[in-house]
Amino acid sequence: MGILSKVGGGLVDLSVIAWDTVIALMNLFTPKLKESEVVPRGAPGHRGSWPEYVPPTDGDSRSACAMLNAMANHGILPHDGKNITFTQLNRTVRQTFNFAASFCFFVPNFSARFLNKSYSKDRFDLADLSMHADNAIEHDASLTRQDAALVPDQGKPDLGLVHDLLEEATGKLSNGTPLLTKSDLSRALSKRRVDARKTNPRYTESFFHNMFGSANSSTMLSIFGGRVEDLRPMLVEERFADHWEPRILDRYGLTMAKFNGTVLPVERGVDVKKYQ
Template sequence: MPELLPLRVAGLALVKTPGALVRGLWSLLRTVGGLGALTLWDLVLVLINNVTFKRRVGSVIPPGLPGHNGVWPEFVPPTPSDSRSPCPVLNAMANHGILPRNGRDIPLDVLAKKIDQTCNVSPTVTRSVNAALESNFGRRIIDLGDLCSPNVIEHEASLTREDFYFQPDVSKPSASLCKRLLAQAGDRPTLSAADFSRFASIRRAESKAHNPHFYMTLGHKLFGSANCAVLYEVFGGRVDDIEVMLLEERFRDGWEPRCRGRMGFTNAQFHLRTLQIELGIKSVKADPFSDAAAVEPRPERS
């Protein structure tokens, strides 16, 4: 009877709600338990790094793997049909054939393993990255170009890419921005954490001032600082290494990861360095004559 419909709906809600609550609670417990296990695992790796000898120079990457003793597979620039990301390191891995050269159909497990081997980062780092990618894209196989999706991994105020508003193809580096980042070191051979924070401060101010579609969440800010942490730790902040990586998206001959811990660059190191760089970012005024002011706007994002 129609007059009983609200009661039936209420009854179904009462029956279904406990099940939904149980499933939600179980999902929460699994998440918390997974984070706890990952954190414990990472702390063990930190301990091992601190009580064992670092990997020898020339053997940071084990024998038999690409990059051992600084010898990298042939560099081949991408073709127009190849898929590339906003991440210069992933692009370089594809350009050297460590990842599929076309940048397509890469299982996340393969991506994690190759990053571990190439950059000497711990599996706890790549496990966290893979979880974020799977959560964002809802699948375990991706193209590098998927990472160009606006405001997912890609974000405004990048230190090496123009904002989407000015350059929709964020897979391509901006030579001007890359050179400005490198110039932060002045006469020094390395970029410091403070250098990355300073240029990030400038880029955020420029983007906010000149990009009418500026959008940046806390997550985007932390991701940007995390990218800086990689350049600081994995590349040691060395200008000669970073210059080739950013402008040509290849590994310089003789380069190997500067983080030489036996268990690799851990989540703890990664998060602490990211936090240091993020906390060093200040609110500054944009230079009205900066590059961003002179870039011709492109079509609005759909």
């Protein structure tokens, strides 16, 4: 990427951060959405009514992200996971999970940049997002996937890893429903990073990828409220639980500013030395 492109990208990022801050302030002074009204009327999933789940078949493209794969499995994105526009991803992710508009622009735009594609003109397949590179979002020590060096196809979850993750849950709702907590995720990430370093001779780690790992994990707390009963079908089958809806009730969606309030404590709580 040329120096002008890098500068341009940096200016876009700064603009998105400013935009995100405004949205975060708007959320503070506007009423919350009502439960069952989080997914907008007319969008798939409104009032917890999700399109039929159809598992992927041979030839379908899937990513390392369970949430995007679930959207394809339910037909919210093309079921084959191919020929998707970045603007389509922006719109459908915002409707499906109630991320803020700033968030929904930033991630697809960032993805377009590391894929060397145009955000406004080009298309991609879900598997493209699993590109393993220093400047990309796919990373080693995922909580639901073996490392790409060991399992190149990142489109399917490792059920053993998923089981281990959900078993970490120590929180409970008043009715006894198990919950993952920030401490649970920090502990799971600590163990996973130690194990990945031991089993993957090409293991790589950076602050950038560690933060993405904590961010990916933190969606389980923010969007799913940490509820294991909702996370199990999402992580095992990449399917929306019946009648599920996002747990974010902010009227203008989950901002990056608010999300960082979960991500940073999760990453700060990682202690690999404890498990070495």
